[in-house]
Amino acid sequence: MSTELNNPEKGFPKQVQQTLDGSTISTMPKVRTTSGxxxxxxxxxxxxxxxKETQLADRFYGVPGITRDEAVEIAKDAEARIRKMNLKFLSGPLVREIVNCVLLERGHTEWRNIMTRVGASVYDSCEIDSGLGFESHDNANQLDNAETSHKKKADKMSKEQNLLLMPGNLADLHLNGDFHIHxxxxFGTRPFCQDWDLRYFFYYGLMPDGVGVQSSxxxxxxxxxxxxxxxxKVMGSAQTNFAGGQGFYNFLTFMAPYFVGKTDKELEQLMQMFVYxxxxxxxxxxxxxVFSSVQLSPGVPKLWKNKPVVAMGKVWDGEQGTKxxxxxxLEKEVRKAFRALMVVMLKGDAWGKPFSFPKPEISIEPDFMEEDVEFNKANPDVLSYxxxxxxxxxxxxxFGTPYFDNQIPEYRGAGEGISCYQCCAYQFSANPTDDTQFDDKLYxxxxxxxxxxxxxxxxxxxxRAAYKAEHDDEKLFEELKYLMSKSIEVFRxxxxxxxxxxxxxxxxxxxMTPKDPNTGEKGTxxxxxxxxxxTIGVVGINEMVRYHTGYSIYExxxxxxFAIRVMYEMKMYAQxxxxxxxxxxxxxxxxxxxxAQRFAVSDLLHPEYAKKAECNMNGDVELAKRELENGSGKDLPVYYTNGTHVPPSADISIIERINVExxxxxxxxxGNILHIWLGEGNPDPQGLxxxxxxxxxxxxxxxxxxxxxxxxxKDEGYVASGIKECCPKCGSGNIDHLSRITGYLQSVNGWNAGKKQELVDRTRVDPKNMKV
Structure with a gap:
């Protein structure tokens, strides 16, 4: 709500005029508009x-806009109220608030939602500028800079706008913590994430703005x-159109045509340039x-071995003048580039820190489980798989940097289709069964x-679905399916x-539909x-089962x-x-x-679920309750377990954890991910x-x-293993910690209190005891 000055200020003229009978009525001061x-x-x-503005009600609510006669009546009512207030200061936002009060009183909620303002108070805006307040720890990839402050203010406005414009029952489910709209x-301006096919840009070229007018x-x-x-630049440009991560499928294979004739040193320089x-x-x-990832195979996958190269603006299929x-x-080029990228990432940056991005998604594929003996003999200078x-x-x-994309299990469909992990562990795939153009895309x-x-x-x-069901299986399934159905309404x-x-x-x-470099026609x-x-995601399956059955999924x-049964019920309903x-x-x-934190806090705040939840969540619940009572905010050290995971604090062996998850x-x-949290010792690469x-x-x-x-x-630029209280080299307390938060490596300083508590709670594996 806007705060308006209502006190006379020195130098302001009296805003009254005298009538013929000697009484006075207030006149109207000038209006300070938001347009300046x-x-x-x-x-x-x-x-x-x-x-003008209530016309939007038709687009978003299916309700017609206001008529002129109604608008005149509301304007008169608003003016009368303002005159009675005898204000010395009048702003556009204050006029709008008064008009909205009139609309609400007359029962026009949809028009009011269209007419209202969204954004931050002056106090909240100042807090955001200082790195505090609104969602200051909502995204560990955000940095402490002026652009982040600007984004947070825009985020606050956009979130309010989007919740106001969607159906109220869906907005309420989000605000109440029944589900979460990521x-x-x-929501109203971008898709989420994308995994790109580099061949597209190696054929058409690069048009960063998508239209070719405002960029070269x-x-x-x-x-x-x-x-x-x-x-x-593809990765960078895509960030302006998407809300989430960007990735490259089959990165080195598609890059390989450009690596022909390059020495190891030249390839290392190219990979260093890419990473930096x-x-x-x-x-x-x-x-x-840029939140980015690259899928990396140590050789050319069999699916691509006989497919034509797409590079330098050509499809090298032997037609139209090409060989x-x-x-x-290009097997040799892919292997050498793979080695070069690993050498660069092993070296780290100038301080010796790991590179967080692009996330190296190491593809473990059936194609590379056996060596190509003939190739290895013919190329002794090239590393084996x-x-x-x-x-x-x-x-x-x-460093713990790589992510391993295991395509060996039959359900991954390796060799028949394509599949990749990307962003924060989301999985995407394409196969000839579901895609009638699959073969055309390959070529x-x-x-x-x-x-x-x-x-x-x-x-x-x-x-929360379990709290509502109160140990009744059918009620639990019914509640989960209800939330999935409501998610469909959000999708619509x-x-x-x-x-x-x-x-x-x-x-x-x-x-974009760029010009084809060969035909001059508009491209695909x-x-x-x-x-x-x-994507419909699950949070807290372990806590759901623990409340419903009395035991965690590993106990x-x-x-x-029962956890498996629930997930199959949800999968079938999703289908x-x-x-x-x-x-x-x-x-x-x-x-x-x-x-994971927001749901736990929402349940602690809910009078119906608080008692059930406080005995069922992870973290420091007593501290969280005290902070809530003290009004210290809602960034609290409590959380539910991600997805279908065993709780990070579970005192079980890594083999037991793997067998469950x-x-x-x-x-x-x-998409899903298995985390193996390593202790402070030095792991043996062979053991890993x-x-x-x-x-x-x-x-x-x-x-x-x-x-x-x-x-x-941060004083010495020194990097040490483990979570230290101070720098082991110089003793400085000006330090930061790096770890994996959910699906990427980042500074712990940017984590919320729930995830920081999870970091403390994690049961780590002794690196010296990694035998299976």
Whole structure:
């Protein structure tokens, strides 16, 4: 609510005039408008604004706008109220508030929601400028800078706007903590995330603004340096159109045509340029580094060996003046580039810190479980698959940087289709069964290419569903399905709004249709919006089961089986909803960096669920309750467990944890991750590799990471293993800690209190005891 001055100030003229009978009525002061002008009072301005702005009610609510006669009546009413107030100061926002009061009193809620203002109070704005207040720890990837302050103010306004404009019952479910609408600030303006096919840009070139008017248009890259820089700028440009992470599928294979003839030193320089550009390009949302990932295979996957190269503006299929050139001929280049990238990441930056981005998604594929003996003999200077994988485990042992994308389990469909993990552990795939154009995309016919991503993500408060069900199985399933059905309603709103923006060309980079370099005709659209999935995520499955059955998923076989039953019920219902609504719904473990805390806090605040929740959540519940009583805010050290995970604090062996969590990977087809938290000792890369290959070959685990905690001295630039209270070199307390928060490596200083408490609670594995 706007705060207005209501006291006379020295120098202000009296705002009254005398009538013929000697009585007085107030006159109207000038109006200070938000557009930056001082204007005379004119009641007709209210009429004009009402008639203009309430037209939006038809688009968002299906309610017609106001008539002129109604607008005149409301304007008169508002003017009369303002005259009675005898104000010495009048602003546009105050006039708007008074008009909105009149609208509410007359029962016009939809018009009021359209006419109201959104944003931050002056106090809240100042707090945001100081790095405090609104969502100051909502995203650990955000930095402490002026752009972040600007983004937070915009976020606050956009979130309020989007909640006001969507149906009230859906907004209430979010605000009450029954479910969570992720990236609410971008709900009405952007899709969520995207995994890109680099061949598109190596054929068409680069048009960063998507339309070619406000930025320079580059033709297809003709050499390695330009190809690397184009890849970087694709990631950066896409951040302006998407709310979440950006990734490159099959990165090195598609880059390989540009690496022909390069020495190891030259490849290391190219990979160094790529990594530093990604980590130093502070151009993403709120001035942060680009949230990025690259899928890395140690050789050319068999699916791509006989497919034509797409590079330098050509499809090298032997037609239109090109030679036939296939990716299988670039095995050497892919292996050497893989090695070069690992060497760069092993070295770290100038301080010796790890690179957080791009996230290296190491693809463990059936194609590379056996060596190509003939190739190895013919190329003794090129590392084998095993040696290349070993470099990734050296990197895991040193920094915990890599993520392992296990495509060996049958459900991943390796070799038949394509699949990748991206962003904060979301999984996307394409296969010939579901995609009639799959073969055309493999061959890049008529510019057809792979476009994998998500429209948006919802998360369900699964523990609250259990509190409502009160140990009744059917009521629990009914509540979860109800929340999933309501999520569909949110998806419909999102799609409707986004269709409007697409018509207005407000997502230009993703919707670009660049000129074909060979025909001069308009090319294929960059993102196939119809192929984007809708993601429904789960949070707190362990706490849901623990309340419902009395035991955590790892404490009882019955609880474990019940968790599996719940997830299958949800998966089948997701498939049913997909068929009924003609969309693809993916069930996922959402990262829940903030949501795992937000749901727990929401339940503590709810009079009906508080007593049930405080005995069922993780963290320091007593401290959280005291802080709530003291009015210290809602960034509290409590949380629910992410997705289907065993609680981080569970005192069980890593083998037991894997055996429980691996079961859920085939069910949550939208993405999942297994975390292995390492202690402070120095892991043996050989031990990590043996552990990883055991996981890959003998479990359903589709995605996992080994996490190292690191201390960085900001005075000395010294990097040490583990969580230290001070710098072990100079004793300085000016330090920061790095660890993996949900699905990426980042500074602990940016974490919320719930995730900081989880960091303390984690049961870590002794690196010396990594035998399977």
């Amino acid at each position: 002008y001082m204007l005379d009072w004119d009641r007709n301005e209210i009429v004009k604004q009402l008639m 990236d609410l600030e971008y 248009v580059a033709g297809p890259a003709m050499n390695a340096e330009v190809a690397v820089l184009h890849a970087v 550009e990604m980590m130093q390009m502070m151009c993403a949302r709120g001035g942060q580094t 036939r050139w296939v990716y299988g001929e 095993n040696d290349l994988y070993r470099l990734t485990f050296e990197l895991a042992a040193k 890049f016919r008529d510019g057809k290419h792979f476009s994998m991503g998500s429209w948006m993500v919802m998360s369900l408060n699964c523990p 709103v999102k799609k409707k709004w986004m269709d409007h923006l697409l018509d207005c060309n407000r997502i230009p980079f993703a919707a 659209i960059a993102v196939d919006f119809d192929s984007l999935v809708y 009882s076989k019955d609880s474990y089986k 049913k909803l997909s068929q009924e609504n003609g969309i693809e719904i993916a069930l996922a473990r959402t990262p829940a960096e903030t949501t 691996q079961t859920f990977f085939p069910i949550v087809d939208g 590799q043996e552990m990883a290959m055991h996981i890959a070959k003998n479990t359903h685990t589709g995605y996992f990471a080994f996490t190292r905690d690191i201390t960085v001295c």
